[in-house]
Amino acid sequence: MRAKVIITFSVALAIANVVYFASLALSQRIQPPKPNPLIISGLSSRHYSSSCGFISKHPIQTITITKPNANFYFKVTGGGEPTLLIRGPKGQSFCIPADGGNGGQIEVSGLWEQGDYNLFVGNRQSGIFSFTLSINER
Numbered sequence: 001m002r003a004k005v006i007i008t009f010s011v012a013l014a015i016a017n018v019v020y021f022a023s024l025a026l027s028q029r030i031q032p033p034k035p036n037p038l039i040i041s042g043l044s045s046r047h048y049s050s051s052c053g054f055i056s057k058h059p060i061q062t063i064t065i066t067k068p069n070a071n072f073y074f075k076v077t078g079g080g081e082p083t084l085l086i087r088g089p090k091g092q093s094f095c096i097p098a099d100g101g102n103g104g105q106i107e108v109s110g111l112w113e114q115g116d117y118n119l120f121v122g123n124r125q126s127g128i129f130s131f132t133l134s135i136n137e138r
Contacts, residue, residue: 037073037136044078044123044131052085052095055122059087060133062118069111071138074119076106078131081124084108089115097124109138 038061045056065072076084076098084106086094098104121131 037134040133042121042131042133044080044082044121044129046126046128050085050122052120053081053083053097053122053124054126055083055085055120059118060121061135062116063135064116065112065114068114071109072112073109073136073138074106075134076121076131078104078121078123079129080104080127082106082129082131083122083124085120085122087118087120089113089117
């Protein structure tokens with residue numbers, strides 16, 4: 001019985017490490033997204049509980065907007081109850097939860113000022129869920 005518990009714990013720890021290091025590897029700086037749209041698939045993390053659900057401590061993507069009033073569109077689809085946290089260049093944070101009537105999908109568009117934006121994909125449910133993030137400059 002003890003061996004089974006140790007093996008189960010070891011497997012769970014290995015999976016958690018893969019998810020954590022995969023989120024680090026996915027984080028990259030782009031300006032503007034190439035190709036357009038840029039599509040990123042991954043697994044949400046439960047490393048950090050925030051007002052925007054369970055998110056990774058590290059952004060899944062960083063984009064640098066180099067021109068004023070750039071028109072960007074972000075879309076997230078995934079299991080559970082996905083969230084999108086955007087941290088802007090002046091320290092402002094925007095948390096966008098999935099609309100329950102929209103099938104676990106988030107869509108955000110608008111004009112964004114110049115600067116670096118850190119993107120985090122999380123989930124309101126504790127667990128690991130697959131997601132797809134699409135970033136499109138219009």
